[in-house]
Amino acid sequence: MQVVFDPQFDAFVEAHRGARAQQSAYYEKLALLNGAKVALVVTAVIGPLRGHVPHRYTLGAGLCCLVLALLALLYRNLLAARYEYPSANASYAPSTQGGEVT
Numbered sequence: 001m002q003v004v005f006d007p008q009f010d011a012f013v014e015a016h017r018g019a020r021a022q023q024s025a026y027y028e029k030l031a032l033l034n035g036a037k038v039a040l041v042v043t044a045v046i047g048p049l050r051g052h053v054p055h056r057y058t059l060g061a062g063l064c065c066l067v068l069a070l071l072a073l074l075y076r077n078l079l080a081a082r083y084e085y086p087s088a089n090a091s092y093a094p095s096t097q098g099g100e101v102t
Contacts, residue, residue, distance in 0.1 A: 024080055031073035038066050 041063060045053065053059055 020080075024077065027073050027077055027080075031070055031077070034066050034070040034073065038063060038070065041066075 041059070045059070
């Protein structure tokens with residue numbers, strides 16, 4: 001049994017897949033950038049200037065915000081993967097809904 005779909009549906013699925021891949025890549029790059037910022041600040045500022053940091057609490061609050069943003073982005077990517085795989089399986093699973101059986 002073969003399911004035949006409309007070519008417009010196939011084009012829509014391909015466009016949707018490309019958009020989701022670009023969006024996921026954007027959030028992965030943003031998470032990587034946040035992690036790099038935290039590592040740079042910890043090694044370049046906090047290490048050598050341990051007792052001489054003038055706005056220590058502001059720096060600490062900024063680092064906490066960056067770490068929270070990093071965790072939020074990683075959690076977003078986890079949720080996107082959990083949503084993306086079942087929806088892709090539902091879209092590509094052979095069924096008679098949305099197509100004609102030949």
